[in-house]
Amino acid sequence: MAMRERRDPEPYYEALAGVTVADLPFDLDGARLLDLGCGHGHDAAALERAGATVVATDLDADAVTTATARGIDAYRGDAYRMPFADGVFDGVYCSNLVEHVPAIEPLLDEISRVLEPGGWAWISWTNWFSPWGGHHIIPFHLLGPTLGPRVHDRLFGPPSKNVTGEGLFPTYVGRTIAIARAHRGLELVDATPRYYPSQRWILRVPGLREVATWNCVLVLRRRVRALVDPSFPDRTGDDEDH
Numbered sequence: 001m002a003m004r005e006r007r008d009p010e011p012y013y014e015a016l017a018g019v020t021v022a023d024l025p026f027d028l029d030g031a032r033l034l035d036l037g038c039g040h041g042h043d044a045a046a047l048e049r050a051g052a053t054v055v056a057t058d059l060d061a062d063a064v065t066t067a068t069a070r071g072i073d074a075y076r077g078d079a080y081r082m083p084f085a086d087g088v089f090d091g092v093y094c095s096n097l098v099e100h101v102p103a104i105e106p107l108l109d110e111i112s113r114v115l116e117p118g119g120w121a122w123i124s125w126t127n128w129f130s131p132w133g134g135h136h137i138i139p140f141h142l143l144g145p146t147l148g149p150r151v152h153d154r155l156f157g158p159p160s161k162n163v164t165g166e167g168l169f170p171t172y173v174g175r176t177i178a179i180a181r182a183h184r185g186l187e188l189v190d191a192t193p194r195y196y197p198s199q200r201w202i203l204r205v206p207g208l209r210e211v212a213t214w215n216c217v218l219v220l221r222r223r224v225r226a227l228v229d230p231s232f233p234d235r236t237g238d239d240e241d242h
Contacts, residue, residue, distance in 0.1 A: 001161075013040070013042040014042055015076075015201050017042040017043045017045070017046040019046055020046070020048050020095070020194075021043065021046040021049075021050050021205060021210060022042065022050075023197075024050075024122060025091075025219065026033040026091060026120055026122075028047060028050040028052040029050070029051035029052070030051060030052070030053075031051075031052045031090040031091055032052070032053050032055075032088070032089055032090050032091075033047055033053065033054050033055070033089060033090060033093055033096075034053045034054075034055050034056070034057070034082075034084070034089045034091070034092045034093065034114060035049070035054055035055070035056040035057070035093050035095075036057060036079055036092055036093065036094040036097060036111070037057075037058055037059075037071075037094055037095065037096070037097030038056035038057060038058045038063065038064075038072070038074060039058060039060075039063050039067070039069040039078060039095075039096075039187045040063055040066040040067055040070075041063075041066060041067030041068075041072040041074060042094060043095055044056040044067060044070075044072045044074070045070055045071075045072060046208050047093060048072075048133050052091075052239050054072065054073065055073050055074075055075070055084075055089075056075070057075045057076070057077040057079075057082065057083075058073065058074070058076065058077075059076065059077065059078060059079070060076075060156065061076050061234075062074045064080045067160050078086060079101060079107055079110060079115075080101070080106045080107065080110060081110070082110050082113075082114055083167055084114045085114075085117075086113055086114065087113075087114065087115065087116040087117070088114055088116070089114050089115055089116065090113060090115075090116060090117055090119050090120075091115070091120045091121065091122070092111050092114065092119070092120075092121040092122070092123075093121075093122050094107075094111070094121065094122065094123045094129075095122075095124050095128055095216055096124055096125055096215070097123075097125070098123060098124075098125030098168075098171055098176065099125045099126050099127075099128070099133075099168060099169060099171045100162070100167055100168060100169070101169065102169055104171070104176055104180075105169045105183075106216065107181060108179070108180065108183050108185075108186060108220075109183075109185070111123075111186070111220075112185030113114040113185075115222035116222065117222055117223070117224045118221065118222060118224060119221070120189075120217075120219065120220065120221050120222075121186065121219070121220040121221070121222070122193050122206070122219055123180075123217070123218045123220065124215055124216065124218075125171055125176070125215065125216060126171075126214070126215050127171055127172060127210060127213055127214070127216055128141060128170040128171055128172060128174075128210070129142065129147060129172075129210040129211045129216070130210075130211065130213060130214040130215065130242065131214060132173075132214070133170075133185075134148060134149075134152075134164075134168075135159070135162040135168055136159035136160070136162050137149055137152040137153075137159055137164065141164075145164055145165075145170040146190065148164075149163075149164040149165075162233050164184060169193070171208045172210055172214050173203060173210055173213050174206055174209065174210070176216070176218070177191055177203070177216075177218070180218050180220060181222075184223075185222060185223055186220040186221065186222060186223065187220060187221045187222075187223055188218065188219075188220055189219040189220060189221050190217075190218070190219040191203050191216065191217065191219070192216075192217050193212075193213045193214060193215065193216060193217070194214070194215035194216065194217045195215060197217070203216070204233070208214070219230050
């Protein structure tokens with residue numbers, strides 16, 4: 001999968017966007033959606049082909065330029081301080097952004113804020129100990145987020161992008177699920193491995209889920225009323241691995 005991406009990225013991302021959007025468990029026709037962390041706009045374009053009205057945002061100016069050239073209504077913006085009013089979106093689509101922000105809590109706060117009550121969020125990310133979790137330093141990331149980058153940089157020099165602790169942050173399945181479950185404004189509806197969702201049992205096994213998930217998906221819904229004391233039934237296992 002990663003080799004296909006590196007050899008010929010455009011067809012790879014187009015195909016992945018099409019498959020992902022086709023499998024979304026939501027009615028997209030006529031929905032007003034935010035593509036948060038839109039990259040070059042492949043997913044936003046697929047969402048629009050499915051009938052949604054899409055607004056896209058990304059912190060990277062070059063990505064926004066490329067997305068705009070595709071005809072996407074795209075803006076440069078910080079995911080922690082989005083330039084949108086409260087409750088304006090029916091859904092938020094957020095593919096592979098979580099590992100690029102220092103903390104997920106403020107990201108979930110902003111997603112909750114811009115969603116209308118009952119609105120949904122689809123969030124995916126590449127977990128650190130998956131085969132591709134280190135991005136440009138693989139496979140050295142498997143040595144851990146401290147030793148791995150040091151070994152890679154000593155042998156090859158620092159990567160040109162997604163430097164650990166700057167543009168890439170270690171993100172773990174167990175911890176992220178626990179944070180999402182405890183959020184006052186969002187209800188955790190489902191959690192699955194992105195590329196093999198039928199094997200959701202993997203997420204119930206601490207340790208194994210960190211290496212076998214590869215890419216994790218959370219489906220959340222904006223609560224009509226925020227929780228005072230967040231305590232949800234355990235649907236995916238609540239033991240944290242890190």
